[in-house]
Amino acid sequence: MLRADRAQGVFKRDFVDFSRLVISGSRLEKGRANAKKYASIFERAEREYGVPPGVLLAFWALETDYGAVQGEFNTLNALITLSHDCRRPELFRPQIFAALELFERGSFDPKTTKGAWAGEVGMVQMLPADIIENGVDGDGDGKVSLKTSVPDALLSGAKMLRSLGWQAGQPWLQEVQVPSEMDWTKTGLETKLTTQEWSAMGVTPRSGSFQGDTGSVLLPMGKNGPAFIAYPNFDVYFEWNQSFVYVTTAAYFATRLSGSPVYDVGNPTPSLSDAEMKSLQKKLAAKGYDVGKIDGILGSGTRAAVQAEQQRLGMAADAWPTTELLRSLD
Numbered sequence: 088m089l090r091a092d093r094a095q096g097v098f099k100r101d102f103v104d105f106s107r108l109v110i111s112g113s114r115l116e117k118g119r120a121n122a123k124k125y126a127s128i129f130e131r132a133e134r135e136y137g138v139p140p141g142v143l144l145a146f147w148a149l150e151t152d153y154g155a156v157q158g159e160f161n162t163l164n165a166l167i168t169l170s171h172d173c174r175r176p177e178l179f180r181p182q183i184f185a186a187l188e189l190f191e192r193g194s195f196d197p198k199t200t201k202g203a204w205a206g207e208v209g210m211v212q213m214l215p216a217d218i219i220e221n222g223v224d225g226d227g228d229g230k231v232s233l234k235t236s237v238p239d240a241l242l243s244g245a246k247m248l249r250s251l252g253w254q255a256g257q258p259w260l261q262e263v264q265v266p267s268e269m270d271w272t273k274t275g276l277e278t279k280l281t282t283q284e285w286s287a288m289g290v291t292p293r294s295g296s297f298q299g300d301t302g303s304v305l306l307p308m309g310k311n312g313p314a315f316i317a318y319p320n321f322d323v324y325f326e327w328n329q330s331f332v333y334v335t336t337a338a339y340f341a342t343r344l345s346g347s348p349v350y351d352v353g354n355p356t357p358s359l360s361d362a363e364m365k366s367l368q369k370k371l372a373a374k375g376y377d378v379g380k381i382d383g384i385l386g387s388g389t390r391a392a393v394q395a396e397q398q399r400l401g402m403a404a405d406a407w408p409t410t411e412l413l414r415s416l417d
Contacts, residue, residue, distance in 0.1 A: 102307035132245035137255020141345035185215035209233025210240035258298035259320035309407025312355030
């Protein structure tokens, strides 16, 4: 469990690689089939909590492959182990007491309840405290059964997203096209501008018109790769998962399940190798930047540091690390 907590190597993949890995044709087909099969549940989720079907389907798919892979770790053992780990005890210790409350309610068996390595349970992977706060008895049997009941799992997930700030009727992510030259320092989650301001800079939706009024332009693989505008609902994804690559993929997958086409890959500069990324992080840390753990993962801290150094060196400050930047920091 501790090794899994510290070594989430899948997040070392770049956006194109990761999204292609997890968004398979089979998952898309299953998503569309489930949308029809549970249409009434998805309609209820959107009516009561404002969360569209595509968003829930994407989480359901990426978290447990639509319930097929929910994890084989004993949940109580996982929580106890992680609550004594020095890295994130403040997150996991309260979950033990929440699990005990679920036990008292008759919806948690400490001997048999299994889930993910980090203590999440059910088809949409929720921690015990989140189940207490947001669990919904969707099928009306008097229990909240996230492992076996699709209505319970989907409606609980929808309620949790609303509690995290999801705004009904609002977009979350939209593919855009960016000009060959612009002020790249304005890209990234830290800068939120009106779509009129983005339009004035030459940013245009790949199809149709802008879906919202304000957002951030994301370049997950730099100015030559895929480009998106992230609307306020996109921020809610980070309340569920902290990985930029995972979050962007989940949000994009939700747009695909809602009818959007495959993104334009473009011609991005190749990713750094794991060794190169760690070397870059060490150099950035030596310059005083907070890049977090030297783990080879392009997280928010590393992205911010890369963008700052690109700007200082007169490079296109699109937050995408390149071998040119790595050499320039020697």
